[in-house]
Amino acid sequence: MAGRFGGQGLAGIRDAEGSADARNPEASSPASEGKAPRTARGQRTLRKILDAALEEFGEKGFSEGSIVGITSRARVALGTFYTYFDSKEAVFQEVVRDMSAQVRDHVAPVLAGSADTLEGEGRALISFLEFVRTHREVYRIIDEAEFVDPEGFRKHYVTTADRIAARLQAGKDKGEVVAMESKLATEVEAWALMGMNVFLGLRFGVWGKESPAEVTRIANHLLQSGLRP
């Protein structure tokens, strides 16, 4: 059973693009290859199409969503869509990348303003819970990417975990985070923390109405001190 999970491993993703953060917007446009907008007006049109595509796929999912649905939400002509994207798959892939970047950019200022590593992770969680409560489609888009755009799905999680690992490593260097001896440790901790956040976001951000601050206080206590009395 090769399946979409088998085979290629994680190395391919990192080798191919490095971290998403490192992507140079000049070099790599959100549009399909050779279709990057050349003017500010073109960039605004592309942004309208992406926002409309997010709405369309968020509401209808990939298979029910359509290019016509996207262009009518964006109020642009069908030909304008094809000025920027080759296909429904292409715009979906860009929506995944864009959504992943939106989550990152939403949380970044909170992290930048935190003096302490683990308290920063707590503030990032509150901010994430608030974000998903008003952007419920983020889960549907990223989760559907597992089937529609498996490489984009992996890349979202690999680059997110890499960012968390880099923050934890910086915290270890400053003595704010406990440093285990194993070289695996920071990566395992990063994936554990990301998994916590994703599931707390699903349960308490998308499904529930509990206070993000209260949920975070409990989760961050676990992260900082563990559950052993």
Add this chain to the structure above:
Amino acid sequence: MAGRFGGQGLAGIRDAEGSADARNPEASSPASEGKAPRTARGQRTLRKILDAALEEFGEKGFSEGSIVGITSRARVALGTFYTYFDSKEAVFQEVVRDMSAQVRDHVAPVLAGSADTLEGEGRALISFLEFVRTHREVYRIIDEAEFVDPEGFRKHYVTTADRIAARLQAGKDKGEVVAMESKLATEVEAWALMGMNVFLGLRFGVWGKESPAEVTRIANHLLQSGLRP
């Protein structure tokens, strides 16, 4: 945006069926309504169909998978399939329920043999990582359920979190787990722990080849003692 995440909330699922553990196999058969097998031979045939369906959907996904694919894998006639299930949707729903129960049953003996709550969670994680390494299709099935069988998807996670919460609560009662004052605490901790396990399973069970014992040692250290030095 109603979407599949909006609206019904979690209460409906708990009210409708309680915990999956509480399901009485006499009362609720895996087959479609009115199609429960009446003989031991029938039960074996149903089991063959379910195993074949797991393979079929695990390899091809729901939309590409077919009833004919299932019956030819199971080496049963098409009519035999319809003796037990009404549709492809119905057998997929049962595969989700069955997969969820298989994960639970695989981990249960490990938990039963653990004297200490948090060490038990560690042993359960090793066991889960080993299980997903040989059952990679578990992720594809459960994740695709989000789109094909959203109620089954929710129920899988809600009942899994409920089981973890019950174990943590028992640990709190015995003084083995730190008891926070908030009534939300145990539920948040359970979802955090489940999220950790799901993402560690994806990264280190399905995608990676790292030692389950080593990964678990690191994750369980986080769970027990936290990351604050």
